[in-house]
Amino acid sequence: MVEQRKPIPVAEAVQRVIDKQVFSKTEKVHIEKALGRRLAEDLVATHAVPPFDRSPYDGFAVRSADTKKASRENPVDFNVTETIGAGAVQSMPVGAFEAARIMTGAMMPAECDAVVMLELTSEPEPGVMRLKRAFNKGDNISFKGEDAVEGTVLVEKGTLINPGTIALLATFGYEYITVAVKPVVGLLATGSELLEVGEPLEPGKIRNSNALMAAAQIERAGAEVKMLGKLSDDLEACYESVRKAMQEVDILITTGGVSVGDFDFLPEVYKRLEAEVLFNKVAMRPGSVTTVAHKDGQFLFGLSGNPSACYVGFELFTRPVIQQMLGNPKPHLPLEDAVLGADFTKPNPFTRFVRGTLAIRNGQLEASPSGFNKSSAVSSLAATNCLIVLPGGTRGFTAGDHVKVALLETAESSEMPW
């Protein structure tokens, strides 16, 4: 008698996964290696930015009071005390009707409260600056702290480090940064039909595309991949390999062997391991047979062998766990409103996650199915940058319908969207 599995809704399946406690570890990395990592500590302004009042122009620092009577008819002359370049500080005071030549980024002389752009001045004789208009206190000064105030949290813990974050980290002297350790995700592909990428095709066989696809998804999700090879459909070998692999990784993904076929051994492997199976049937297409098990704090993702199902199962269930382990408080794919770009007439009782391609038309997101749509499809995956979420039911969908799309190629993420 074939086992009857009871499908659970997607939202419930995702919830069961993220309800499990995950551990997060932190490590220090050099700033040059920090891009794409997640901050494990708040980024705090350790000093004001700018750290001192400075000139935003190449020009002259003046005491504004001395300029009050300057006009086109009545120019005022200033003796130039010295030249202050960026990085230098004044070496002498600026007295009445004196000015310091100053360059962009240089620290203001203490006595001065305005800067005059070079273009507004003339030099009637060497060492003299002539001015034909008045300036107010504070004109053309970049004030200490105008950009960031000391002590402010500028980027919160859990945020992805982008080039702008790197600029801030460098500004505040964070040479080594505390980031979340990337979880190591092991990949075991099961199936006696599988060939290596470099092998020629043989009758009945196909190349193992899932492992490399999932490896790329793991990297896109910010984790570390451990390739553990492929297994033929043999229960003992599967059990031993899974058991051993669990010692070596934080999360284990297997592909294939989770359905009800004679050679689908993962259900038996979970039983032997005495792992808790969170679910083995989800009311979704593709990926309905996705199975998630949990043993001693460790996740075992039994992704489907069918490439599109494997892809979707990873994005819905594995990605959020990785994101949680990386400290992301919003571990899920972001869900947006879009308009369907083409008909999708095939109804299904289960929620569909159609692999889709996004375009922006007149400021509106438009999502079209990216190609051949079976769970076994591989050809449509390359153009996939979103999953079009079509609720289950008896009707198909037509171009122009309003749909939700889960975005795959963005640094954004969301709280529970399902």
Ligand SMILES: Nc1nc2c(c(=O)[nH]1)N[C@H]1C(S)=C(S)[C@@H](COP(=O)(O)OP(=O)(O)OC[C@H]3O[C@@H](n4cnc5c(N)ncnc54)[C@H](O)[C@@H]3O)O[C@H]1N2
């Ligand atoms: N009687 C039933 N049959 C099936 C059911 C069912 O409920 N009752 N579910 C179907 C669904 S839905 C899916 S999805 C598949 C899932 O199968 P498995 O996860 O057990 O995967 P396999 O049987 O090992 O392989 C399925 C398919 O995928 C190909 N494959 C496997 N591994 C790879 C790989 N690494 N790279 C590329 N392609 C791979 C494999 O050759 C098969 O064609 O079961 C349905 N059947």
Ligand code: MOO
């Ligand atoms: O697990 Mo399947 O992908 O629903 O065809």
Ligand SMILES: [Mg+2]
């Ligand atoms: Mg199978």
